[in-house]
Amino acid sequence: MKRIWVCLIVLCLFIMPAFSNGQNDSEDGPVTLKILTDMNPDDDMNVDPVTALTEELTGFNLVFDKLPDDPTQRTQKLNLLLAAGDDYDLIRLSSIGVAKELIPKGFFYELDDLLAEFGTNILANTSKEWFEPVTLDGKTYAVPIKRTQAASIAGSMYRKDIFDKYNLSQPTTPQEFKDALIVIRDGEGYTPFTGASGFPVIDTVSSAFGICNNAWYDVNGQLVPRVKMPGFVDYLTFMSDLTKEGLFDPEFAANTDQMVQTKVASGRVAVSFWAWWWWSANGAVRQNDGAEMAYMKPLLSDEGEGIAWLWGTTPEWATVIPKSSKKPEEAIKFLDALSDKDTFTKIFLGEEGVHYNKEDGMLMATPQYTAEKGNSWIMLMTSNDNLQLAYQQIGQSGEDENQDVLRTYQGMKDAADSVAVADPTVSLPPPEINGTYGASLGSLERDFILSVISGVKDISEYDAFIKQWNKEGGTELVDAWNNIYSSSK
Amino acid sequence: MKNMNRNSRKISPFSLINTLVLLIICTLFLIPFFHLLAKSLSGAYPVIRGEVGLWPKDFQLDSYINVIGNRQFRNSFLSSTFLATVGTFISVLLTIMVAYPLSKPYFKGRKIILYAFVISWLLTPSIVPVFFLIKNLGLMNNLFSVILVNVIYTFNMLIVKTYFEGMPESLSEAAQIEGASNLRIFFTIIAPLAKPVIATITIYSVFGYWNSYFFPMLFISKPHLRPIQVYIYELVYAAMGSTSGNISDVASKNVSSIPDVVRSTSVFVSIVPVMMIYPFAQKHFVKGMLIGSVKG
Numbered sequence A: 001m002k003r004i005w006v007c008l009i010v011l012c013l014f015i016m017p018a019f020s021n022g023q024n025d026s027e028d029g030p031v032t033l034k035i036l037t038d039m040n041p042d043d044d045m046n047v048d049p050v051t052a053l054t055e056e057l058t059g060f061n062l063v064f065d066k067l068p069d070d071p072t073q074r075t076q077k078l079n080l081l082l083a084a085g086d087d088y089d090l091i092r093l094s095s096i097g098v099a100k101e102l103i104p105k106g107f108f109y110e111l112d113d114l115l116a117e118f119g120t121n122i123l124a125n126t127s128k129e130w131f132e133p134v135t136l137d138g139k140t141y142a143v144p145i146k147r148t149q150a151a152s153i154a155g156s157m158y159r160k161d162i163f164d165k166y167n168l169s170q171p172t173t174p175q176e177f178k179d180a181l182i183v184i185r186d187g188e189g190y191t192p193f194t195g196a197s198g199f200p201v202i203d204t205v206s207s208a209f210g211i212c213n214n215a216w217y218d219v220n221g222q223l224v225p226r227v228k229m230p231g232f233v234d235y236l237t238f239m240s241d242l243t244k245e246g247l248f249d250p251e252f253a254a255n256t257d258q259m260v261q262t263k264v265a266s267g268r269v270a271v272s273f274w275a276w277w278w279w280s281a282n283g284a285v286r287q288n289d290g291a292e293m294a295y296m297k298p299l300l301s302d303e304g305e306g307i308a309w310l311w312g313t314t315p316e317w318a319t320v321i322p323k324s325s326k327k328p329e330e331a332i333k334f335l336d337a338l339s340d341k342d343t344f345t346k347i348f349l350g351e352e353g354v355h356y357n358k359e360d361g362m363l364m365a366t367p368q369y370t371a372e373k374g375n376s377w378i379m380l381m382t383s384n385d386n387l388q389l390a391y392q393q394i395g396q397s398g399e400d401e402n403q404d405v406l407r408t409y410q411g412m413k414d415a416a417d418s419v420a421v422a423d424p425t426v427s428l429p430p431p432e433i434n435g436t437y438g439a440s441l442g443s444l445e446r447d448f449i450l451s452v453i454s455g456v457k458d459i460s461e462y463d464a465f466i467k468q469w470n471k472e473g474g475t476e477l478v479d480a481w482n483n484i485y486s487s488s489k
Numbered sequence B: 001m002k003n004m005n006r007n008s009r010k011i012s013p014f015s016l017i018n019t020l021v022l023l024i025i026c027t028l029f030l031i032p033f034f035h036l037l038a039k040s041l042s043g044a045y046p047v048i049r050g051e052v053g054l055w056p057k058d059f060q061l062d063s064y065i066n067v068i069g070n071r072q073f074r075n076s077f078l079s080s081t082f083l084a085t086v087g088t089f090i091s092v093l094l095t096i097m098v099a100y101p102l103s104k105p106y107f108k109g110r111k112i113i114l115y116a117f118v119i120s121w122l123l124t125p126s127i128v129p130v131f132f133l134i135k136n137l138g139l140m141n142n143l144f145s146v147i148l149v150n151v152i153y154t155f156n157m158l159i160v161k162t163y164f165e166g167m168p169e170s171l172s173e174a175a176q177i178e179g180a181s182n183l184r185i186f187f188t189i190i191a192p193l194a195k196p197v198i199a200t201i202t203i204y205s206v207f208g209y210w211n212s213y214f215f216p217m218l219f220i221s222k223p224h225l226r227p228i229q230v231y232i233y234e235l236v237y238a239a240m241g242s243t244s245g246n247i248s249d250v251a252s253k254n255v256s257s258i259p260d261v262v263r264s265t266s267v268f269v270s271i272v273p274v275m276m277i278y279p280f281a282q283k284h285f286v287k288g289m290l291i292g293s294v295k296g
Helices: A004-021 A049-058 A071-081 A096-106 A112-118 A120-125 A128-133 A160-165 A175-184 A205-211 A228-246 A256-263 A276-286 A329-340 A341-349 A367-373 A385-397 A405-419 A433-453 A458-489 B002-010 B012-040 B044-049 B062-069 B071-102 B110-122 B127-136 B141-147 B154-165 B169-177 B182-193 B195-210 B212-220 B228-244 B249-250 B260-290
Strands: A032-037 A063-068 A088-091 A142-147 A154-158 A191-194 A216-219 A222-225 A269-275 A293-295 A315-319 A356-359 A362-365
Touching: A004 A175, A032 A329, A049 A063, A049 A329, A049 A341, A049 A367, A071 A096, A071 B212, A088 A096, A088 A329, A096 A128, A096 A276, A096 A315, A112 A120, A112 A329, A120 A329, A120 A341, A128 A142, A154 A160, A154 A205, A154 A405, A160 A293, A175 A191, A175 A205, A175 A269, A191 A256, A191 A385, A205 A228, A205 A405, A222 A458, A228 A433, A228 A458, A256 A269, A256 A276, A256 B044, A269 A276, A276 A293, A276 A405, A276 B044, A329 A341, A341 A385, A356 A458, A362 A367, A362 A385, A385 A405, A433 A458, B012 B260, B044 B260, B062 B071, B062 B260, B071 B110, B071 B141, B071 B154, B071 B182, B071 B195, B071 B228, B071 B260, B110 B154, B127 B212, B141 B212, B154 B195, B169 B182, B182 B195, B195 B260, B212 B228, B228 B260
Parallel strands: A032 A063, A032 A088, A191 A269
Antiparallel strands: A088 A315, A142 A315, A154 A269, A154 A293, A216 A222, A356 A362
16 A cells, blocks of 8 residues: 555656656856747757757757647637746747737837847848838737748649640630630540639639639728729639539639648649649649649730739748746847858858758758758747848758759749739738638628639629628728728838 | 348449449549549649549659658648647546546536536637637647547537446446545546547547647747647648639749649658558547437
């Protein structure tokens, strides 16, 4: 009997320290910063070589904790941690949208004074405009992180070999596109065109109708939601006709990203929506005999106009200092050290000839880069505008041996950049009621688009849909956004 | 006559159909399992192209070497093993020690304590107070937080209590006359006799801790302490892509994508322990349901 108790107590004493979270600052040693990030490579960043290098170069001790990847759970946990006043010194958020939502709640330090005193490198290396999205009432609450150039990155790809086989050239208008799809349909059993339900608006086609992945459009200085753009109905009519005539995948509404990649990779599809982060499927597509992927230019209207989603015109990520941190000065000093040109180069780019080589004006990563700095993006808690493009090129080229990331990104960008337009609301602070109505209106729109395109609903139900959209908060949301938009000018 | 009966039972169309139907249902359950196994043993390209059904294509074992060699996977596996062993030990010990006095009609305040258990079981508190409790106890980033929140599952406790109630009172009375203390009676007489029910709740507890996701997700932020289910969910989540609806969020993610093969392998390895325990534990699962259902 006694033995059980003794065993139990010994077991607890033995195990407790191994699983406790004691991280004590020693009196004289380097300052320890507790960092919470919401992105993690498939490994523990506390033991990554990049972390060791950063600690050596900046003189800070870094301890990383991780938030869940799932956005709902991430927000839930982050809110709880912030409300509980957990002692994190820095929080790196891989969605500036989350930062924008949390700033008004007063969880974070106002950084202007700290930046002026300790943040010379950050201020010198970050464009003033990048601070706009994280500014509230003239005060800065986060250090923005710009990761990539602005580019149009969610277009469509087509199988060049299939097009060549039927002597088709790249279509430029919806009619030409439809004609090409008819030829393919009547050919050897390919699915002419497919898309993913997560992207109900396919930029490549909708471009000709004046809409794209952007939710808002500037029409004569007024913000207009996509559902009220004149091209909305025309786009849906065109797409539902494609479905009716067997030119568009009837399973569209049920297609997940993964399913689309599988369909294209199996060689059965001629044209498909494609996102640049789907690069890992590119290699599988090429396994089909002679398969060659090309990226389609957005279709143009009869007047020769088009539009595509321009992504990345604002910083993608942000770093904040929660008010519960006891070392805000040290935290800013660390970010400032990270933004320094030499340190940034050593951590994120490495040495020419060792970590990267110059090829055709592009910086290409070597295998050593992948081994030593493959996870360097976990340390990206501030950015350096002058080195950003270099980092992007090296990072993308180092992702995979076939350079599919780089090729897909460039292909998408080259195909649509000429007509790409940023969402006018992207750098504005969202109105408060956006939290209440934004998501539900978004899914209402998505459901309507999917049901019309897949033939469940008829486009004649548009008026009823708009009525419902207005009733469920649409009218108020349009007014609220327009107030913010007009006051921002 | 007896022989005839036995013969007719052998070829009874009812049992034939029964067996067939059960076999079909069994196959239906096994198909996804074999599909996962086949994917984990196949090359990356056939998997993306959707060519792998129940038999691997471009057979390889590298994914297993990589997954088992992955530090994060090993750490997560260890965390879950810790939860399933230490957690179960503590949980079972506390459950039976709570159930025993509650099974004694002469124990004062028995009803109130019992109601307290049942009410807290039926009206699960929201996560906010639980989160703050764990935080104030200083148990964040400590695996004991996960053990603690599920340490006594009232349903299990009631099963054990009912089992104890079915045991003859004379057993403990006899020991009492011999001069044994309550603890001694419990550990040397009652607990050994309750082995079947202890086995049942042990199994529930092992699987419960092994499969726990929500509380570890909430309480554990240290990458190396994340239990296996949290790790696996993140691998699987990475593949779900834009289904969450926020396109900008997806686009700003890092481009690192984890191949389906690695994902399948990780999932498969994580269910191996459960698969190994299950055949031995299965009879207790069935027994557990019946224990206490009839009071003698």
